[in-house]
Amino acid sequence: REFDPTAPANAEVPDPYYGGPRGFDNVFDMCEIACKGLLTTICAQYQLG
Structure with missing residues (x-):
């Protein structure tokens, strides 16, 4: 969840099975x-509109 701006630091995605x-x-x-956060980061890094 590194690219989730709302997630706490080092947050993990839980196993949905449980x-x-x-x-x-x-x-x-x-x-x-x-x-969405990953896409925003990539667009900013490569100056994509």
């Missing part, structure tokens, strides 16, 4: 936020 059906939704949301 969170029931909602656990998978939560992990998906975490991944989606981190992917």
